[in-house]
Amino acid sequence: METTANPSVDTTATNAPTTRKRPRHASSPPRPYVLLPFHGEHKRAVSSLAFAPALPHTNQSFLVDSSSSEILARCASASADGSAKIWDISRDMLNEAPLEKGDGSTSRGLKPALTLQGHARGINDVSWSPSTMYLATASDDKTLRLWDVSSSSSSSSSEEEDLGDALVEFRGHLDFVFSCSFSPASDLLASGSFDSTVKLWDVRCGSCVCTLPAHSDPVTSVCFNYDGTCVASASHDGLVRVWDVGTGECLKTIVGEESSEGVAVGCVKFSPNGRFLLSGSLDGRVRLWDLVAGRWCFTGVKSETERKGRCAKTYRGHTNSRFCVFSTFSTVNPSRNVVVSGSEDGKVYLYDLQSRMVRQTLDGHGGDEVLAVDAHDTLELIGSGGMTNDKTVRFWGVAGGLR
Numbered sequence: 001m002e003t004t005a006n007p008s009v010d011t012t013a014t015n016a017p018t019t020r021k022r023p024r025h026a027s028s029p030p031r032p033y034v035l036l037p038f039h040g041e042h043k044r045a046v047s048s049l050a051f052a053p054a055l056p057h058t059n060q061s062f063l064v065d066s067s068s069s070e071i072l073a074r075c076a077s078a079s080a081d082g083s084a085k086i087w088d089i090s091r092d093m094l095n096e097a098p099l100e101k102g103d104g105s106t107s108r109g110l111k112p113a114l115t116l117q118g119h120a121r122g123i124n125d126v127s128w129s130p131s132t133m134y135l136a137t138a139s140d141d142k143t144l145r146l147w148d149v150s151s152s153s154s155s156s157s158s159e160e161e162d163l164g165d166a167l168v169e170f171r172g173h174l175d176f177v178f179s180c181s182f183s184p185a186s187d188l189l190a191s192g193s194f195d196s197t198v199k200l201w202d203v204r205c206g207s208c209v210c211t212l213p214a215h216s217d218p219v220t221s222v223c224f225n226y227d228g229t230c231v232a233s234a235s236h237d238g239l240v241r242v243w244d245v246g247t248g249e250c251l252k253t254i255v256g257e258e259s260s261e262g263v264a265v266g267c268v269k270f271s272p273n274g275r276f277l278l279s280g281s282l283d284g285r286v287r288l289w290d291l292v293a294g295r296w297c298f299t300g301v302k303s304e305t306e307r308k309g310r311c312a313k314t315y316r317g318h319t320n321s322r323f324c325v326f327s328t329f330s331t332v333n334p335s336r337n338v339v340v341s342g343s344e345d346g347k348v349y350l351y352d353l354q355s356r357m358v359r360q361t362l363d364g365h366g367g368d369e370v371l372a373v374d375a376h377d378t379l380e381l382i383g384s385g386g387m388t389n390d391k392t393v394r395f396w397g398v399a400g401g402l403r
Contacts, residue, residue, distance in 0.1 A: 009276060011275070011331060012271075029335070030335050033397065033398060034099075034100065034399045035103075036094070036397050038096070039108075039395070040075075040110045040392065040393035041109055042391050043083075044122070045387040046385025046392070047078050047371065048123075048124065048326065049075055049077040050126050051375070052075070053184075069090050069092055073381055074086060074087070074113070075087045075395075076126045077126070078124065078126045082121060084126055084135065086115075086116075087110055087393065097398060099399050100399065118166050120139070122139065124139060125137070125177075129182050129203075130182065130184050132149075133149065134148060134150075136203075142175060142193075144177055144201070146169075147167065148165065168206040169206065170191070175194035179221045180222065181224050187202055192233055192235075196213070197211055197213060199212070200212075200231070212248055212250075214241060215241070220264070220324045221234040221324070224245075225270045232277055235264070238262040239255060239265070240265055256281070265279050265280070266281065266325055267326050272331060276290055284320045285314055285316050286316075288312045289311055313356055315339055315351040318342070318347070319345040320342075320343065323371050325342040325343065326342050326371060327339060328374055329375065330350075332376070332379060336359070338351055338352060344370075348363075348384045364394045365384065368390035371387065372393075380397065
């Protein structure tokens with residue numbers, strides 16, 4: 001159960017090798033996030049979105065060409081309309097950030113760099129390969145697909161949208177495929193399905209290398225840790241489990257406190273250093289679990305007490321009782337380490353990682369539910385997607401743009 005104290009947690013320190021330097025920031029208070037004056041759009045609800053991982057040549061600390069038109073971020077969005085779209089965001093576009101909060105009434109529509117079509121039903125999730133050359137999609141048609149997105153360009157002179165060709169189709173799940181996650185360290189792709197299983201796939205050939213009988217109810221979310229040795233899964237059965245990728249063994253089962261036992265878990269996300277796990281539940285809570293401290297349920301557990309995981313932090317304020325809402329970390333700016341969560345009240349919530357207080361709410365979807373959120377890993381850039389009445393992909397940057 002959650003401790004009464006409010007201990008400090010460090011989600012970024014890690015011994016993992018890295019080729020990226022973290023940008024330096026002044027000690028002055030961070031500028032607030034504001035709605036950027038452009039947006040993407042789908043024909044139906046936006047179900048998920050994900051920023052491509054930053055490569056060394058796209059990191060601000062490694063810029064060679066200072067051209068304002070340089071693409072600094074790529075974002076993929078998935079929709080119930082059966083399509084996934086890629087949106088390119090340039091330095092010039094980030095510098096359009098206004099100094100004050102806006103309502104989006106003058107926002108212009110973006111042309112997608114690429115539109116991926118081929119699934120027979122809606123797409124629930126997207127995941128980028130570590131190289132950013134490929135994108136995986138998970139669909140209600142019970143399949144996953146792998147797409148080559150390396151050649152897309154929003155500057156194409158063609159009036160027609162580019163259509164991607166699926167390289168591989170993954171078949172084997174017996175029900176909706178609700179989540180997918182690329183391993184950051186290998187050619188493995190994890191998927192979670194309403195058939196209650198987690199599967200690991202070899203992306204080179206499309207074969208299933210392992211099926212984990214993960215849960216007793218639909219699997220809503222899967223996520224690899226930073227080195228690809230573990231994968232976490234969340235489910236409607238109220239449990240979060242951590243699996244050894246090499247052996248398929250369940251290493252840890254996280255059971256919430258008594259008030260949340262059995263409440264469906266809709267999202268799970270490893271912290272950048274892999275020590276903590278973020279979970280979002282349909283009781284309107286996002287919880288941070290320490291995978292090193294605390295007690296966990298192992299095979300052969302002897303007592304009910306040992307089944308209870310120790311929750312380091314609980315974040316509350318958003319609304320979540322009906323849908324699986326995404327949440328993630330944004331730790332680019334040391335003076336603004338936050339947990340980002342969507343909400344059914346139409347806002348995006350930014351929680352201070354340490355104090356658990358709401359630092360800012362982002363309102364740009366006209367009150368429609370916001371399930372899909374993500375944060376860029378090297379830029380102070382947040383994306384969000386609206387449901388059926390809104391259908392837009394909105395982007396949020398710091399006031400005044402890059403400096």
